[in-house]
Amino acid sequence: MQGSAQPISSISSRETSRSSRFRAALIEAAKAGAIMFGLAFPILAWRTDLNFSNELFLRSRWPAVFAAALAAFVIRFIIAAFPQRAAKTVKAKAKAPPHALTLAARLAGGAGIAALIAFPLVMLAAFGPAGAQKWIDNFGVQILLYVLLGWGLNIVVGLAGLLDLGYVAFYAVGAYAYALLSTTWGWSFWLCLPIAGALAALWGVALGLPVLRLRGDYLAIVTLAFGEIIRIVLTNWTALTNGDAGISSIPRITFFGWPFVAGPHGFAALFGLKYAPVHRLIFLFYLVLALALLVNFLTLRLRRLPLGRAFEALREDEIACRSLGIDTVATKLTAFALGASIAGMAGALFAARQNFVSPTSFTFMESATILALVVLGGSGSQLGVALAAIGVIGGSELLRELDGLKAIFGDGFDPTQYRMLIVGAAMVAMMNWKPRGLIAIRKPSIFLVKAKPVVGALAQEGHG
Amino acid sequence: MRWISAPLLAIEGLTMRFGGLIAVDNLDFTVGRGDITALIGPNGAGKTTVFNCVTGFYRCCGGRMALARTGCAAKDDVRALTHTGRRSASMASGEIFLLERMADFEIAKYAGVARTFQNIRLFQGMTLIENLIVAQHNRLIGAGLSFSGLTGFGGYRAREKAALDSARYWLDRIGLLDRADDPAGALPYGAQRRVEIARAMCAEPVLLCLDEPAAGLNPHESHELNALLLSLRDEHETSILLIEHDMSVVMEISDHVVVLDYGVKIADGRADEIRHDPDVIKAYLGVDDAAEIGAPKGDRISA
Numbered sequence: 001m002q003g004s005a006q007p008i009s010s011i012s013s014r015e016t017s018r019s020s021r022f023r024a025a026l027i028e029a030a031k032a033g034a035i036m037f038g039l040a041f042p043i044l045a046w047r048t049d050l051n052f053s054n055e056l057f058l059r060s061r062w063p064a065v066f067a068a069a070l071a072a073f074v075i076r077f078i079i080a081a082f083p084q085r086a087a088k089t090v091k092a093k094a095k096a097p098p099h100a101l102t103l104a105a106r107l108a109g110g111a112g113i114a115a116l117i118a119f120p121l122v123m124l125a126a127f128g129p130a131g132a133q134k135w136i137d138n139f140g141v142q143i144l145l146y147v148l149l150g151w152g153l154n155i156v157v158g159l160a161g162l163l164d165l166g167y168v169a170f171y172a173v174g175a176y177a178y179a180l181l182s183t184t185w186g187w188s189f190w191l192c193l194p195i196a197g198a199l200a201a202l203w204g205v206a207l208g209l210p211v212l213r214l215r216g217d218y219l220a221i222v223t224l225a226f227g228e229i230i231r232i233v234l235t236n237w238t239a240l241t242n243g244d245a246g247i248s249s250i251p252r253i254t255f256f257g258w259p260f261v262a263g264p265h266g267f268a269a270l271f272g273l274k275y276a277p278v279h280r281l282i283f284l285f286y287l288v289l290a291l292a293l294l295v296n297f298l299t300l301r302l303r304r305l306p307l308g309r310a311f312e313a314l315r316e317d318e319i320a321c322r323s324l325g326i327d328t329v330a331t332k333l334t335a336f337a338l339g340a341s342i343a344g345m346a347g348a349l350f351a352a353r354q355n356f357v358s359p360t361s362f363t364f365m366e367s368a369t370i371l372a373l374v375v376l377g378g379s380g381s382q383l384g385v386a387l388a389a390i391g392v393i394g395g396s397e398l399l400r401e402l403d404g405l406k407a408i409f410g411d412g413f414d415p416t417q418y419r420m421l422i423v424g425a426a427m428v429a430m431m432n433w434k435p436r437g438l439i440a441i442r443k444p445s446i447f448l449v450k451a452k453p454v455v456g457a458l459a460q461e462g463h464g
Numbered sequence: 465m466r467w468i469s470a471p472l473l474a475i476e477g478l479t480m481r482f483g484g485l486i487a488v489d490n491l492d493f494t495v496g497r498g499d500i501t502a503l504i505g506p507n508g509a510g511k512t513t514v515f516n517c518v519t520g521f522y523r524c525c526g527g528r529m530a531l532a533r534t535g536c537a538a539k540d541d542v543r544a545l546t547h548t549g550r551r552s553a554s555m556a557s558g559e560i561f562l563l564e565r566m567a568d569f570e571i572a573k574y575a576g577v578a579r580t581f582q583n584i585r586l587f588q589g590m591t592l593i594e595n596l597i598v599a600q601h602n603r604l605i606g607a608g609l610s611f612s613g614l615t616g617f618g619g620y621r622a623r624e625k626a627a628l629d630s631a632r633y634w635l636d637r638i639g640l641l642d643r644a645d646d647p648a649g650a651l652p653y654g655a656q657r658r659v660e661i662a663r664a665m666c667a668e669p670v671l672l673c674l675d676e677p678a679a680g681l682n683p684h685e686s687h688e689l690n691a692l693l694l695s696l697r698d699e700h701e702t703s704i705l706l707i708e709h710d711m712s713v714v715m716e717i718s719d720h721v722v723v724l725d726y727g728v729k730i731a732d733g734r735a736d737e738i739r740h741d742p743d744v745i746k747a748y749l750g751v752d753d754a755a756e757i758g759a760p761k762g763d764r765i766s767a
Contacts, residue, residue, distance in 0.1 A: 298614070305613040305620075306597075306604040309590075313598045316587035323519060323581070324599045324667055325573030444591045446624075448632060448644040452591070458649040459589025 025080035033073030040068040109383050116144075116289055120282045129276040136281045138397050141353055144288040145346055146393045150373040150385040151295050152342030157371065158380035159308065160335035161315025161460065163220045166207070166227025167370055170200040170340035172234060172362035174347025179247040179357045180240070189253055193348050200344020201337040203230075208336035212329055215318075227367055234359040246358025253284055253352045288349055295342055296382055302338075304445045311335055312380075312445070316460045369393075372423070376430055378437025378456065387438055392423060466496030467720050472703050473518070473671060474537040478527035480513050480727075487513040489727040491527070495671065495720070497536060500697050500704045502714045502735075505724035506747055511707045512582060514724070515673055518705070519579045520568035531575050532558040533670055573602050578669035580660040582676050582707075588649030592640060592659055595648050596631035599666035603627065634662040638692065654685045658692070665696065672696065674706040678713045686710060690717050715739060723747065 044064045051057050119140055123132040149171060156164050174196035181187040181195065211222045234241050241247065252260065255267040260280035262268065267283075268275035302308040310331045313321050321328055351357045373392060377384030399415040399422075406413050434440060440456030471494035480488040488510045495501045503511045516522040518529055530542040535558015542560060545553050551565035552574065561575040571577050578599075587595050597604075604623055612618030635641045638658040643651065648659055657677060664672055677693070678686040694717055696702045708714045714721065714735065721738040723731040725747040731738055738744055 301614055305610060306601050307610060309594060309598050310601055310605075312590060312594075313587050316589055317585045319521070320581070320585040320587065321598075322521070322568045323572055323579050323585075324601060324663070325569050326598070326601050327569050327573075442589060444594055444645060446594060446597055446628070447591065448593050448628070448635075448641075450645055452645045454589055454591065454647045456589075458647045 022081055025077050028080040029073045029077035032076035033069045036072035037065065037069040040065045044068060112383075112386065113293070120285050124278065124282070129278045133278050133281055136278065136285055137353075138400075139394055140285045141281065141288055142397065143389055143393045144285065144292055145350055145353075146370065146373060146389040147386045148288065148292045148295060148346040148349075149343055149370045150377065150389050151292065151299060151382060152339045152346065153370050153374050154339075154377075154380065154382065154385050155299060155302075155311070155342070156335050156339035157374050158378075158385075159303070159311040159315065160332065161311075162332060162335060163216070163223070164336075164339070165220050165224035165364070165367055165371065166230070167223075167339070167343060168362045168364070168366040169207070169227040169230035170203060170343035171347040171350065171366070172230050172359070173200045173203050173340075174344030175351040175357045175361070176234065176241065176247070176347075177344065178348035178351045179250045182251045183247060183249070186251075188257075189251065189348070189352055190256070193345055196348035197341040197345040200347065201341035204336040204338075204340025205333050207340075208333045212332055224364065224367075227362075227364060231359050231362050234362070241359075244358060244360070246356055246360075248356045250351050250355045250357065252280065252355050253287070255283055284349070284353055291345060291349070299382060307331070307334065309445055372427065374437075376427070376437055378434075378439040378441075380442060380459070381437065381439035384437055384439035392426075396423070466499050467494045467501065468496070470497045470536040471495065471538075472497040472499075472532055472536065473705070474528075474530045474539070474542060475514075475518070476528045476530075478514065478517060478529065479525050480510070480517055480522060481525050487727050488517070488524075488724075491724070491727070491729055493722045493729060493732055494537075495703060495705050497532075497703055498697065498701065499719040500693060500706065500717050501720045501722065502718040503705060503707045503722050503724065504709070504711075504714055504738075505730075508726075509724040509747075510727040511724055512675060513727075515579065515675055515705075515707060518563060518571075519577055519673060520563060520566055520571040524564055527564065529563040531561045531563055531577065531671065533561060533574075533576050534558045535560075572667065572669075576668070576670040577673060578664035578667045578671075579673035580657075580664055580675055580677060582679065584653075584656045584660055586648040586656055586660055586663070589647055591645050591647055592635060592651075593628070593631050593644045595659060595663050596634060596666045597624075597627055599663045600627040600630065630666055634665055637695075638662045654681050657681065658689075661692065661696075665700070665702070669702060672702050672704045674704060674708075676707055676709065678708055678710040681710075683712075686713055689713065693717055 044061055047059045047061055048056050049059045120132070120136050123135040123140070126132070127135060149167070152170075153164065153167050156162050156167070177196040177199045178189065178192040181192050182189065187195075207223065207226050211219055214222055235243055237243075254260070255270070258265065258267045258270050260267045260277070260283070262275040266275060267273075267279055273279070299308075303312070310321065310326050313324075313326065314328060314331055314335075318328055321331075350361070354361075369392070373385055373388045376392065377386070377388035396416070396419045399419055402415040405415055430437070436456035442454040442456060442459050444451050444454060473495040475494065476492050478488055478491040479486070491510075491514065503514060505511055513522065517524040528542065528546060530537040530545070535555075537560055538555075538557035541555035541557045542562075545555060545560050545562060550562075552559070552561040554560075561571075563571055563575060563577070566575065572579075587598060590598070604620070604627055608618065609620050609623065612620035613624075632641065632644070635644050638655075638661070640651075640655060640659065640662075643655070648656060651659065657680070661672075661674065661677065664674075674693075678689055681689060690713055693704055693706075697704060706714075706718075718735045721731070721733065721735050722729060723738060723741070723744050730743045730747055731741045733741075
């Protein structure tokens with residue numbers, strides 16, 4: 001595609017002589033290096049440390065400062081000296097025919113589902129019942145929970161275009177609903193799952209009602225506040241929630257009534273298997289997977305129904321929606337309630353997985369992470385959100401597995417500390433490379449002759 | 465004189481203030497069923513404000529706007545309905561809605577008023593066919609239909625097919641059937657204007673309000689627009705209320721012209737009466753300028 005539609009910048013850059021371009025790039029790079037030096041100097045150059053007699057002393061770290069400045073210099077030079085690679089115009093990208101991409105997306109979707117179904121069994125075969133636990137739980141179940149959350153938020157942000165920064169509140173409502181109902185009255189997980197969803201949906205409407213008239217930044221701020229209110233209430237209402245100490249010994253998930261325990265009444269005995277804790281995790285994995293696939297199926301169906309189309313129309317232009325007789329109040333509330341109910345069910349699953357909930361699991365960071373999944377994946381794209389969840393959540397889990405790097409960087413090196421740095425850098429890179437997220441094409445919900453994918457640059461981002 | 469004998473929309477004493485600014489002041493006029501009614505006036509005369517009041521995007525500060533979905537908005541019936549405190553009722557003269565008592569989407573949904581916007585408001589990232597299907601939202605939505613659509617059983621599919629047929633018809637009418645699956649935002653400006661009209665027509669309105677439909681169109685396109693609007697009136701029994709600055713459009717197709725200046729009605733009548741009305745010429749050209757130029761009155765307006 002780049003061959004046929006040459007970006008203008010590369011043509012003009014070819015006309016300028018190579019040496020003058022390099023000189024300009026050198027100047028640019030020198031500036032960047034100097035700025036980085038100035039930034040790194042107060043942050044990196046000195047570090048206070050304790051010596052053996054417990055006295056503070058300043059330790060200089062000049063190599064780190066120079067390394068940072070040098071890195072900035074080199075990166076800036078490369079970007080400036082080879083503009084064809086860096087400065088692809090948005091226009092050229094928007095013209096790329098996305099037909100092939102949707103086919104690829106469909107194939108990837110099918111392969112992905114197959115891989116997900118096989119995942120626990122492969123892990124079991126590769127690491128044995130004990131070794132597989134970590135992989136199935138930390139990678140499998142956790143990533144799937146985030147996929148579920150991402151898909152829930154995708155309805156609100158991706159389809160309806162309502163920026164919700166307090167989404168984790170509904171996750172908390174669902175988790176606490178299961179935690180409280182099961183520990184207080186001993187209600188079973190299967191009863192609590194729909195109740196958690198319904199309660200969260202109720203809170204979704206409760207949040208939706210006062211913010212209906214708000215748009216954009218204002219809506220974002222109020223939803224952010226709502227998320228914090230829920231967390232603070234959970235922290236301070238100690239009589240109900242036990243405050244920061246949280247609620248522990250929440251009943252673990254059962255196989256439709258048979259608990260995953262050793263002994264004659266357990267799941268293993270029912271199927272004549274040798275008891276292993278991994279059974280519970282495998283069941284949980286498939287449960288979350290089934291719920292996620294159901295949510296995905298319903299969302300894809302919803303997109304092709306008038307309600308889903310009204311969500312997208314709302315994102316595109318709310319005033320036009322009202323002029324066509326669409327009840328935007330009811331539509332927005334439905335979007336909030338649907339998104340919230342998915343988060344509520346994910347919360348119940350989360351509580352059943354952890355068998356412990358506390359307000360620290362529901363901070364703003366979580367909302368931001370889930371929103372990041374939607375933005376990185378491509379607003380409105382189910383597959384994109386799933387891929388982003390695998391990348392971001394799987395990636396940060398993977399950092400824990402990189403202990404081998406200690407051999408290179410020394411014993412004090414802890415890769416997990418670099419998590420946010422890496423996520424941040426990935427965000428910046430993504431927004432430069434693909435400002436609309438990984439999958440930035442929109443498949444029409446209905447067509448007359450042939451469904452031609454719509455490039456994301458045309459779709460609106462929503463205003464509220 | 466259908467606007468007197470068979471008023472579809474009767475506006476009485478409409479007033480809209482923004483703080484200290486009176487945008488529309490005690491305005492009375494009627495729109496006849498089956499007429500193309502043009503609302504004209506210099507910039508800032510309050511035309512779009514009237515539109516926004518009629519379509520419910522502004523809450524008017526005072527006045528009455530009665531729309532007859534069927535029949536006509538007879539004075540006695542409108543008065544009787546006002547006293548009942550209800551917003552709509554089937555009266556002897558027709559099914560009457562009091563628009564000032566309704567929210568914007570209700571006016572579109574129940575009273576059957578559709579509109580376009582001065583700055584085009586299409587769903588840019590959605591295809592033409594999607595735009596036209598969204599316009600038929602209220603015919604496709606409902607608890608039973610949503611269930612039917614989710615599961616694939618029941619009557620949803622037939623309704624969707626009818627909606628598709630309607631959308632196909634309107635795309636054909638505006639000559640954009642071959643672009644049906646292209647995103648609206650990728651269309652040229654003139655085509656987007658036509659799509660907005662087609663989208664409004666998909667809602668099957670009794671009154672179509674067009675806010676400067678010819679703005680930015682070339683002479684050929686505005687000629688086509690004239691033909692389209694006339695056919696909407698004649699073949700689809702849709703009454704049209706339009707704001708327009710292009711006098712070639714206004715004079716050629718309007719049955720009835722209402723002229724506003726500074727929020728007040730200064731003239732009201734047939735197009736040929738209006739083009740010779742001294743008040744209108746004064747409002748458009750300023751009295752001194754008109755005297756100075758000494759041009760024939762009618763031609764100055766149409767220029």
